[in-house]
Amino acid sequence: MSLVIRGGRVIDQKGERKIDVEIGDDGRIAAVGTGLSAEADLDASGCIVSPGFVDLHAHLRQPGQEEAETIETGARGGSLGGYTALVAMPNTEPATDSVAVVEQVRSLGRESMCEIVPSAAMTVERAGEDMAPMGELVDAGVGIFTDDGTGLQDPRLMRRIMEYSTGLTGRLGRPVILAQHCEVSALSAGGFMHEGEWSSRLGIPGQPAEAEELMVMRDIALVRLTGAHMHFQHLSTASSVAMVRGAKAAGLPVTAEATTHHFTLTDAACASYDPVFKVHPPLRTDEDVAAIKEGLADGTIDAVATDHAPHAPHVKERPFDEAPPGMLGLETAFSLTLTESGLDLPEVLAVLSWRPAAIAGLTDRHGIFVEPGAPANLCVIDPDETWTVSGAAMASRSLNTPYEGRSLRGRVRHTIRAGEPVVVDGEACR
Amino acid sequence: MSAAAEKETSDGTLEVADPGALGRHLLGIDGMDRSTLEDVLELTDAFAEIGRRPIPRVPALRGRTLATVFFENSTRTRMSFETAARRLSADTISFASGSSSLSKGESLRDTVEVVSSYGVDAMVVRHPMAGTAHRVAEWTDAAVVNAGDGCHEHPTQALLDCYTLRDHRGSLDGMRIAIVGDVRNSRVARSNVLAFNALGAEVVLVAPATLLPPGVGGWPVVVAHELDPLLADLDAIYLLRIQRERITEGLIPSIREFATDFGLTATRTAQLREDALILHPGPTNPGVEISGEAAADPRSVILDQVANGVSVRMAVLFLLLGSGRSASGDVGPVVDQVDREVKR
Numbered sequence: 001m002s003l004v005i006r007g008g009r010v011i012d013q014k015g016e017r018k019i020d021v022e023i024g025d026d027g028r029i030a031a032v033g034t035g036l037s038a039e040a041d042l043d044a045s046g047c048i049v050s051p052g053f054v055d056l057h058a059h060l061r062q063p064g065q066e067e068a069e070t071i072e073t074g075a076r077g078g079s080l081g082g083y084t085a086l087v088a089m090p091n092t093e094p095a096t097d098s099v100a101v102v103e104q105v106r107s108l109g110r111e112s113m114c115e116i117v118p119s120a121a122m123t124v125e126r127a128g129e130d131m132a133p134m135g136e137l138v139d140a141g142v143g144i145f146t147d148d149g150t151g152l153q154d155p156r157l158m159r160r161i162m163e164y165s166t167g168l169t170g171r172l173g174r175p176v177i178l179a180q181h182c183e184v185s186a187l188s189a190g191g192f193m194h195e196g197e198w199s200s201r202l203g204i205p206g207q208p209a210e211a212e213e214l215m216v217m218r219d220i221a222l223v224r225l226t227g228a229h230m231h232f233q234h235l236s237t238a239s240s241v242a243m244v245r246g247a248k249a250a251g252l253p254v255t256a257e258a259t260t261h262h263f264t265l266t267d268a269a270c271a272s273y274d275p276v277f278k279v280h281p282p283l284r285t286d287e288d289v290a291a292i293k294e295g296l297a298d299g300t301i302d303a304v305a306t307d308h309a310p311h312a313p314h315v316k317e318r319p320f321d322e323a324p325p326g327m328l329g330l331e332t333a334f335s336l337t338l339t340e341s342g343l344d345l346p347e348v349l350a351v352l353s354w355r356p357a358a359i360a361g362l363t364d365r366h367g368i369f370v371e372p373g374a375p376a377n378l379c380v381i382d383p384d385e386t387w388t389v390s391g392a393a394m395a396s397r398s399l400n401t402p403y404e405g406r407s408l409r410g411r412v413r414h415t416i417r418a419g420e421p422v423v424v425d426g427e428a429c430r
Numbered sequence: 431m432s433a434a435a436e437k438e439t440s441d442g443t444l445e446v447a448d449p450g451a452l453g454r455h456l457l458g459i460d461g462m463d464r465s466t467l468e469d470v471l472e473l474t475d476a477f478a479e480i481g482r483r484p485i486p487r488v489p490a491l492r493g494r495t496l497a498t499v500f501f502e503n504s505t506r507t508r509m510s511f512e513t514a515a516r517r518l519s520a521d522t523i524s525f526a527s528g529s530s531s532l533s534k535g536e537s538l539r540d541t542v543e544v545v546s547s548y549g550v551d552a553m554v555v556r557h558p559m560a561g562t563a564h565r566v567a568e569w570t571d572a573a574v575v576n577a578g579d580g581c582h583e584h585p586t587q588a589l590l591d592c593y594t595l596r597d598h599r600g601s602l603d604g605m606r607i608a609i610v611g612d613v614r615n616s617r618v619a620r621s622n623v624l625a626f627n628a629l630g631a632e633v634v635l636v637a638p639a640t641l642l643p644p645g646v647g648g649w650p651v652v653v654a655h656e657l658d659p660l661l662a663d664l665d666a667i668y669l670l671r672i673q674r675e676r677i678t679e680g681l682i683p684s685i686r687e688f689a690t691d692f693g694l695t696a697t698r699t700a701q702l703r704e705d706a707l708i709l710h711p712g713p714t715n716p717g718v719e720i721s722g723e724a725a726a727d728p729r730s731v732i733l734d735q736v737a738n739g740v741s742v743r744m745a746v747l748f749l750l751l752g753s754g755r756s757a758s759g760d761v762g763p764v765v766d767q768v769d770r771e772v773k774r
Contacts, residue, residue: 197645201460203582203620204643273561285479317539319559321580 001025003421004036005414008044008380009269011058011346012370013354014052020050023376026417031372042414042421044380050349050379051367052084052415054356056179056257057233057305059331060086062108063101064093067309069397075112076430077308077395079422082379082412085115085357085366086330090126092147097121097132099140113422113430115377117360119144122143122161122178122278128152129289131161138168138176143361148233149280151215153185158219162170162228175253179231182215182240183281188257192321194267194282202270204320209237209288212281216240220247224264225255231359232256234307236281245300256295257305260329260336263292265402272353275316275323276400279309282325293342296351303356304341306333307423310398328401332395338383345383349373379423380414387411395428452749455567455574458583459624467592467628470745474593477744480517481737491520494751495548498524499566500577506570506712507577510736511554511586514743520751523548532624533584538562539569546570551751555579560617565666573750581615586746587711588621590739592629594731595666595737598707603630608660610636610692611670614643614681618711619670623651628767636692640681657692661701669694669719689718696723708729 005021010032022038024030050146057076061069071088078086088105090096096105102118109116120137122145124130134145145165145175152158165176190206193199216232220243223230235241235256247254261279266286269277277283295301309326316323337348357367368374386409391399415423452466459467480486496515498508508524515522525545545553552573553561560582567574578584596604607626613619613635626633627650634652635642646653656659661667672688682688689695694708699721702708708720708730716722725732 194646197648200643200645201620203580203617206582210642250712273564314537314539317537317565319538319557319562319565321559 001040001085002030002038003040003042004038004377005042005044005380005416006051008047008049009371010049013350013367014366014369016360017344021370021378023416025419027376029370029372029374029376031373032370035389042230042380042424044100044414046384047380047382047413048345049370049380051353051357052417053082053334053369054085054087054206054366054381055083055306055308055330055333055362056087056231056303056360056361057259058086058088058308058358059091059310059326060088061334062092063104066246066310067153067397070244071108071112071116073395073397074308074310074330075109075114075116077328078396079113079415080412080419080426081330081332082352082381082415082430083114083330083333084377084415084417085117085360085362087117087144087360090119090121090146091146094229095121095126097126098408099133099136102137102142104262113417113428115366115417117144117362118142118305119146119179121145122147122152123157126150128154128157131157131164133415134161135165135168135171138172143172143174144177144179144231146181146233148179148181151181151183153347155218157223159222159226162222162226162230164230166226175229177229177231177359179233180215180219181280182212182219184211185213187211190279192282193270194284196285198267198270200272203265204270207282209239209284212237214240214244216243220244220252223247223252227253229253229255234262234281234305235292235295235301236261236284236288238260238288241291241300242296245295245298248300254255256294256299256354257301257303258296259291259305260308260333261307261327263289263296263400264336264340269402273320275320276316276327276404278320278323278325279307279327280325296341296343302351302357304337304351305332305356306330309345310396311400312397312398313399316400326400327393328396328398329389332389332408334381334400334412335387335410338410339408376416376419378416379412381424383410385409385411385413452746454750455565455721456746456750457563457574457576459585459588459621459628460583462624462628464628464630467589467625469590469595470742470749471594471596474589474738474741474745474748475709477748478738478741480744481741487517487519489519490517490748491515493750494520494551496520496551496552496747497520497540497545497548497719498554498571498577499545499556499560500524500526502578504556504578506555506736510739510745511575511577514747517740517744518747520747522551538565542569543564546572552747556717562627566702571584574737575746575750578617580617581620582617583621584617585621586739586743587618588625589746590735590742591622591668591711592625593738593742594709594735595707597734598731599665601630605631605636605661605665607631607666607668608636608657608664609668609670610694612641612672612676613637613646613670614641615673616670622668623649632747633727636660638682638688638691641676658696658701661698662703664702664706665770666707666709667702671711671713671715672719693718694720694724696721702729709735712736
């Protein structure tokens with residue numbers, strides 16, 4: 001069924017224009033302009049039409065932890081948040097370290113409301129000991145490798161993986177992306193929040209900012225040595241941002257993401273002792289939040305990611321040390337980036353859509369120019385609508401949003417995935 | 431004559447502190463002001479008097495049930511709370527689990543809701559992780575007393591320490607108190623820094639740099655890394671227990687080096703003032719943070735601390751459960767009963 005998105009302002013990499021968008025039966029944009037007609041209309045008056053968002057960092061928990069989330073529910077939440085593609089993290093059970101699990105994730109994703117892009121572990125079982133079959137995985141279409149959840153501790157193995165990845169560029173058709181969760185576990189072990197005045201006051205053992213920074217420093221040095229492309233996940237400290245800025249200035253092939261929680265919350269939130277505020281890397285200080293925003297403003301940080309990490313309610317009802325780290329993010333990311341990142345609207349869309357799409361190698365279909373012939377992966381957002389966050393109202397199987405009860409501005413109205421309206425007027429269509 | 435007894439009124443009853451002084455729970459010293467602390471200490475005098483009677487028992491909390499919920503072993507603290515409860519005629523039940531909820535597969539909330547279902551009026555919670563008592567308080571209608579949460583707080587310990595100091599000195603105002611040893615991992619130190627400060631004392635933390643909390647610069651204390659220059663100038667010295675794990679954690683090179691630099695040896699004890707007080711939360715490591723000579727010194731008030739612990743906990747339980755804080759909302763009779771039994 002063809003349809004016209006009518007009355008909105010399109011913003012993409014080419015800029016802003018007031019045009020309607022016609023989507024054909026083939027799932028592609030058929031025409032843009034005015035006076036378009038089709039079988040159905042989607043009202044976009046007062047709204048922005050943007051290329052759909054791409055999340056570089058989503059924990060969809062399947063296979064293995066379906067109690068917390070499934071690919072279906074995670075993708076539904078993604079659609080409601082304006083996402084048309086989600087990079088699925090490989091810390092599944094079993095870990096996504098083989099073509100078999102990659103194919104399982106991809107096949108479950110095919111039925112879902114977002115495009116699911118499986119990433120794979122750098123090491124077998126994410127154990128940090130032996131290299132995963134990267135060539136085989138690249139041949140299966142995997143372009144992002146990460147042991148996310150832990151950093152790869154062994155510098156020698158990291159160097160070898162970096163070197164090995166550079167030889168796979170031809171087979172993938174673009175450079176392989178290695179994505180690092182920077183955390184030196186010898187420094188972070190036994191710490192459950194940011195180490196500082198708050199951790200001392202609350203009596204919660206902390207982990208120092210340096211646990212992250214040492215690995216950022218190491219990997220920048222190894223990128224210089226090997227020429228591999230390193231993507232730094234969820235940067236959370238001022239010094240990490242400064243080091244990545246320096247690496248980019250030196251022309252090294254590095255990219256970086258920041259999560260919404262690392263520029264909207266601080267370690268003071270842990271004063272409630274509610275593990276909904278427990279996350280790795282931990283919530284940091286006001287100074288770190290300011291540095292993340294500066295990094296977003298000057299392009300040091302390429303993308304906003306969610307690190308969407310659902311956990312079943314009963315495991316978040318454990319004591320702070322025993323509760324697993326992580327928080328929901330897919331349905332709140334746009335509003336928080338719009339209102340708290342300090343970026344103007346086109347930049348908000350850039351860090352949520354086309355920049356992450358480029359890192360994930362998806363620019364043929366996500367983060368597109370809104371023009372005839374392009375695959376219709378779009379979202380329509382109302383920058384003025386306010387809404388109240390409720391974990392229970394979210395699509396996720398879990399409830400662990402740290403923004404419960406908060407009133408946010410900016411909401412996703414419609415999401416179109418491969419031409420299909422999957423979210424209409426803020427409601428998921430399936 | 432005790433301070434409380436001095437307030438005896440013409441009809442022979444005692445004026446006790448405002449029973450509402452603590453609010454619904456006792457989770458920490460953080461947030462308590464000087465007058466609240468003083469109210470609790472003043473009320474403790476009345477309960478200390480009960481403890482000295484031939485039959486140290488009053489019916490103030492008859493029919494109430496107190497549960498000790500301990501996720502970490504602490505025989506002394508549990509016995510102290512149970513003794514306090516029984517002297518007030520409350521019933522006690524206990525839940526003890528050395529293992530974490532993680533290994534049991536049950537969430538903390540499940541455990542709390544099960545214990546609540548026995549109809550308890552108060553839960554005394556001990557847990558190896560900070561903040562657990564705060565979480566428990568969100569999940570139960572019972573009054574919650576924090577009996578130690580990780581390296582966060584141990585408020586009744588601080589209250590009994592303040593009571594002990596006040597009992598010997600009349601007031602903490604202007605006292606210079608050194609807290610010595612593993613401050614970093616000590617809930618006792620955190621609670622005492624807050625309580626001693628609120629009551630007008632100056633606190634000096636004395637420890638190797640690795641045993642101080644990160645960010646201690648923001649605390650209302652003086653920090654020192656050497657004990658000897660301070661000894662002659664202290665009104666009280668408070669030794670903290672050191673655990674052997676601190677060596678494997680790389681925080682100190684050896685127990686011997688720690689004892690040499692920071693232990694209250696006989697030599698150091700001799701340098702203390704005549705009127706200085708020696709405190710320790712127990713159990714002690716003789717010869718490590720405190721020598722046998724120091725523990726046995728006439729200036730040591732370690733056993734007073736234990737005895738005062740029962741009186742302070744009686745006061746706390748009375749404040750939280752007495753004064754008509756029954757589930758039925760039946761205020762009058764309980765207050766009358768306390769008037770008869772406690773104020774007699």
